[in-house]
Amino acid sequence: MYKALLVSLLCLCVVMLFTCKDKTKPPAPGELTHISYRPKPYPYNLPEGFPRFEVPKDNPGTVEGVSLGEKLFFDPLLSADNTMSCSSCHFPHLAMTDKKARSTGIDGKEGIRSAMSLINVAYYREGLFWDGRVKTLEEQALLPVEDSVELHNSWDEVLNRLKKHSEYPALFRKAFGISSIEEMDKYLAVKAIAQYERSLISGNTKFDRFRRGEAVLSEEEMRGYELFFDASPDLPDAECGHCHNAPLMTTNEYLNNGISEAFTTEDFTDKGYGLITGNPLDNGKFRVPSLRNIILTAPYMHDGRFKTLEEVIEHYNSGGKHGPNVSPLIRPLNLNEVQKRQLIAFLETLTDPNFTQQN
Numbered sequence: 001m002y003k004a005l006l007v008s009l010l011c012l013c014v015v016m017l018f019t020c021k022d023k024t025k026p027p028a029p030g031e032l033t034h035i036s037y038r039p040k041p042y043p044y045n046l047p048e049g050f051p052r053f054e055v056p057k058d059n060p061g062t063v064e065g066v067s068l069g070e071k072l073f074f075d076p077l078l079s080a081d082n083t084m085s086c087s088s089c090h091f092p093h094l095a096m097t098d099k100k101a102r103s104t105g106i107d108g109k110e111g112i113r114s115a116m117s118l119i120n121v122a123y124y125r126e127g128l129f130w131d132g133r134v135k136t137l138e139e140q141a142l143l144p145v146e147d148s149v150e151l152h153n154s155w156d157e158v159l160n161r162l163k164k165h166s167e168y169p170a171l172f173r174k175a176f177g178i179s180s181i182e183e184m185d186k187y188l189a190v191k192a193i194a195q196y197e198r199s200l201i202s203g204n205t206k207f208d209r210f211r212r213g214e215a216v217l218s219e220e221e222m223r224g225y226e227l228f229f230d231a232s233p234d235l236p237d238a239e240c241g242h243c244h245n246a247p248l249m250t251t252n253e254y255l256n257n258g259i260s261e262a263f264t265t266e267d268f269t270d271k272g273y274g275l276i277t278g279n280p281l282d283n284g285k286f287r288v289p290s291l292r293n294i295i296l297t298a299p300y301m302h303d304g305r306f307k308t309l310e311e312v313i314e315h316y317n318s319g320g321k322h323g324p325n326v327s328p329l330i331r332p333l334n335l336n337e338v339q340k341r342q343l344i345a346f347l348e349t350l351t352d353p354n355f356t357q358q359n
């Protein structure tokens with residue numbers, strides 16, 4: 001009896017020893033399964049009256065993915081010399097632009113185009129960049145890291161740094177459920193960045209509140225609104241709303257708004273959309289940009305040629321320059337000085353302070 005008790009006690013100790021040992025066993029090098037993976041769906045909260053945007057089936061937003069993407073977006077580890085990140089050209093307080101006519105990368109080399117605002121970027125379903133050369137945010141995010149006038153690094157090097165980092169392996173595990181560090185790759189990194197970019201939704205400007213009946217526009221803003229959208233029979237039609245329509249303030253089309261003089265389709269220094277479609281009639285066309293937060297994103301146009309909104313309005317008022325494929329909506333508007341100021345007052349109602357302060 002005494003002997004049997006001793007044996008069973010011994011057995012119990014052995015079992016306990018094993019189970020304890022199992023619990024405290026350190027994970028194998030590179031293993032991440034001891035970190036919990038319980039992703040929460042990210043609520044892409046659409047402002048009232050906004051259309052839905054498409055989220056790729058293989059990259060649904062999660063709270064963990066968006067937060068990893070945000071960290072990567074702001075991390076200079078992405079650049080060869082650790083000096084620049086995505087946010088060096090896309091600053092939140094400048095509505096994700098950089099104040100420059102053309103962006104410069106880590107080697108001080110200047111690119112050919114102006115950095116684009118990433119606000120409401122999830123809505124650009126007809127292609128990304130001024131010329132629409134890329135289809136998805138995931139595909140786009142692969143490019144700046146290796147672009148020689150941007151971050152001028154290699155993904156191999158970025159992954160080396162991410163894998164050795166004290167926080168990233170756990171964050172990749174939490175966002176994507178990978179079981180070891182070896183599974184970290186560039187495709188997961190860009191999925192996270194794209195999730196973050198989709199979360200940059202802005203729809204709470206004075207103009208939005210006016211549309212929802214929650215705010216009143218001043219007299220000047222109201223006249224600007226009517227000029228912009230041709231909403232009053234007593235005022236001229238400034239044509240803006242046909243290309244920059246509400247609520248996104250863009251139709252997503254590729255058009256020539258007459259900023260460059262051209263006698264033939266070969267005369268454009270930057271052929272824009274034509275380089276992508278191969279159709280000479282698309283030369284000199286660029287994607288209609290959204291005008292949300294426009295007062296924060298000077299200088300203007302794909303090459304930053306206009307420093308101020310006054311110059312932009314002057315351009316449209318003049319009827320633009322001659323070109324073989326300029327949109328017929330670009331024509332002399334004959335606006336007087338008061339009306340030009342009213343248009344700018346309206347454009348100022350498109351700024352979303354919540355957005356730029358929160359981020």
Ligand code: HEC
Nearest residue numbers: 085086089103104105113114115116128129130141144150
């Ligand atoms: C050196 C400055 C620079 C850096 C760094 C940079 N960008 Fe950009 N970004 C630009 C410029 C310039 C454009 C427009 C290029 C064009 O149209 O040819 C652009 C365009 C974009 C667009 C297209 C937006 C649209 O509306 O179509 C996205 C998305 C974007 N960048 C995301 C990123 C991400 C993500 C990173 C980091 C991985 C990054 N950018 C790093 C300058 C930069």
Ligand code: HEC
Nearest residue numbers: 238239240243255257286287288289300301302316327329
């Ligand atoms: C035919 C379509 C069309 C009409 C009409 C039009 N725009 Fe544009 N707008 C564009 C295109 C296309 C661009 C980009 C052109 C480029 O960069 O080469 C643009 C660019 C802009 C920009 C610069 C945006 C940026 O991010 O740099 C502003 C500001 C602007 N438009 C305001 C207006 C206003 C105000 C009106 C009315 C007076 C107007 N637009 C009428 C198509 C149009």
